[in-house]
Amino acid sequence: MISPGQSQVEEYFEPSPYLEQQLRERKREDLLKKIYPFHKHANVVAVKQAEPLGLAHALLMAEEQVKNEPFVVLLGDDLFFGSPSPSKQLIEAFKTSKKSIIALKEVSKEEVVHYGIVDIIKSNNLIHQIKNIVEKPKESEAPTTLAIPGRYIFTPDIFAYIKRLKEKRNAEYPLTDALLQMAKDSNLFAVEVSATRFDVGQVPGYLQATLSLARERRLFPKNV
Ligand code: G1P
Numbered sequence: 001m002i003s004p005g006q007s008q009v010e011e012y013f014e015p016s017p018y019l020e021q022q023l024r025e026r027k028r029e030d031l032l033k034k035i036y037p038f039h040k041h042a043n044v045v046a047v048k049q050a051e052p053l054g055l056a057h058a059l060l061m062a063e064e065q066v067k068n069e070p071f072v073v074l075l076g077d078d079l080f081f082g083s084p085s086p087s088k089q090l091i092e093a094f095k096t097s098k099k100s101i102i103a104l105k106e107v108s109k110e111e112v113v114h115y116g117i118v119d120i121i122k123s124n125n126l127i128h129q130i131k132n133i134v135e136k137p138k139e140s141e142a143p144t145t146l147a148i149p150g151r152y153i154f155t156p157d158i159f160a161y162i163k164r165l166k167e168k169r170n171a172e173y174p175l176t177d178a179l180l181q182m183a184k185d186s187n188l189f190a191v192e193v194s195a196t197r198f199d200v201g202q203v204p205g206y207l208q209a210t211l212s213l214a215r216e217r218r219l220f221p222k223n224v
Contacts, residue, residue, distance in 0.1 A: 054172025
């Protein structure tokens with residue numbers, strides 16, 4: 001899903017004959033191998049969300065592409081490092097639940113204002129029921145510190161729930177309201193995920209992610 005003016009994102013996934021030719025001429029087979037990490041595995045399609053009406057509306061734009069099958073949603077400003085990936089954990093849980101599932105990750109009390117915050121009934125099989133979801137609550141009003149970190153698996157019934165949303169809030173259709181209704185109908189569950197998360201939509205998270213990757217890839221001199 002892209003917004004108008006983000007065609008570079010689309011182009012990133014397209015073959016680049018010019019770059020290939022340049023690398024071949026320079027005999028950089030090593031880089032040539034690296035430039036198309038996805039092309040063999042996936043058919044990448046970009047759908048444009050013409051108006052910024054929020055996440056629920058963005059999902060509706062993708063309804064045709066989803067072709068009535070379960071699908072994973074990954075929000076690009078939430079980065080995860082480490083194994084297993086949240087998507088893998090969600091897919092494993094989905095094999096049991098066969099219902100839509102959202103990821104959960106602990107955040108600090110000060111951070112609850114940035115996320116959907118979830119109250120759950122813990123289950124031994126790690127697939128938890130959802131009691132409540134509050135979108136970006138004040139610190140004093142947050143039921144827990146369990147946040148939705150931008151990873152979801154949805155079954156196609158999500159679209160019917162979204163279409164029932166009547167009113168915009170802060171100029172956006174609130175996905176949280178649709179999720180809460182799904183949870184009430186026992187059509188939505190939650191799983192805590194273990195990989196390390198960085199919110200690169202916030203400056204501190206962006207800096208932390210950059211430093212963490214640089215350290216992991218040993219990009220700093222030894223004494224830094
Ligand atoms: C969206 C969701 C929120 C979720 C967050 C994760 O908010 O509405 O529930 O916790 O993504 O990043 P946004 O970041 O689009 O404001």
